[in-house]
Amino acid sequence: MLFLSECRFAVVLTRLKCMSSHIIFQCPACGGRKVTAPDPPDAPVCCDGCGWSRSEGVADYQSGSLARCRICGCSDLWRQKDFPPALGLAIVATAAVASCTAWAWYQPVLAIGFLMVAAFLDMLLYSFMGDMLVCYRCAARHRKSVMRDDHPRFDLETAERYRQQDLKRRGV
């Protein structure tokens, strides 16, 4: 019985993971900024603007983890915290204003308190947010994708190599 409910839980979890997986990318055909949510994750990706699609999803996954960019097929992806920078900035800005106001009203404890709450909130959000994979070549962001636990983080050298390639390609 316990095993059954565990199985059901795993199925629900997998389904949830599949449903929430989505890719933010620039369409290689029309250049538009698009979002696609392939379901299952290895289903073809497509642009709803011009009809461009790529259906090599099965080869993009290795042992169930995303190993290649779903948009351009590049095998260099870096792991990044899926944390909206605007949210972090909004928290810090609000805390800074509140802290300055408290300081102006001669409330130093409150002023420091606001900053500490902001730092704590940031830390909490940061640790709860998952990771996403970003493509070095086309900058497509693969949110909520299954990835290897030891997937590498950003590497400046690799990024520079792709930047040079891009410049050469565009003839700059």
Ligand SMILES: [Zn+2]
């Ligand atoms: Zn398009």
Ligand SMILES: [Zn+2]
């Ligand atoms: Zn790519």
